[in-house]
Amino acid sequence: MACPAWGSAWRCHAFPPTRSPVSSKSSPRRPITGAPTWPHLADSLQLEIDDLFPLGETLQLLRFAEFEDADIKLTPAGRRFVDMDVDQRKKLFGDHLLAYVPLAARVRRVLDERPSHRGPGNTFS
Secondary structure, three states, X not given: OOOOOOOOOOOOOOXXXXXXXXXXXXXXXXXXXXXXXXXXXXXXXXXXXXXXXXXXXXXXXXXXXXXXXXEEEEOHHHHHHHHOOHHHHHHHHHHHHHHHOHHHHHHHHHHHHOOOOOOOHHHHO
C-alpha cells in the first residue's frame, strides 16, 4: 500500500484497518488529505499529540521529513520510502541511519572491522 502524495497534499491509505471496540468488523481509516493539523494527524494514527512529536523529530533526523512552520512535510526520500516495499524500506532506513546518525555509523564501522562482528559495549561509550 502506498501513499502517493505526501507533502503539501497528504493522502494515505497505508494505515491498516482499525477495529471498533464495540464491533469486531474492520473499518478502513479515512485518508489524510490536504495539510493535516497535528491533532488531526495524531487522531488518525490513534496517538496522543505528545507522542507524535518524537516521531516527527526522528523523521527529521533521518531526513525523511522536515518541519516548515507548524507543518511536517515528507522529503523526496520520505516520499520514496512510503512507496517502497518492506525490503526496500529496510535498505533505505539503514542507509539513512548510517548517513545521519553518527553513533550508528561508528557502531557499524567497528563491528565491520572485526571478524566476529562483535565488540565490547565499552567500545562505544
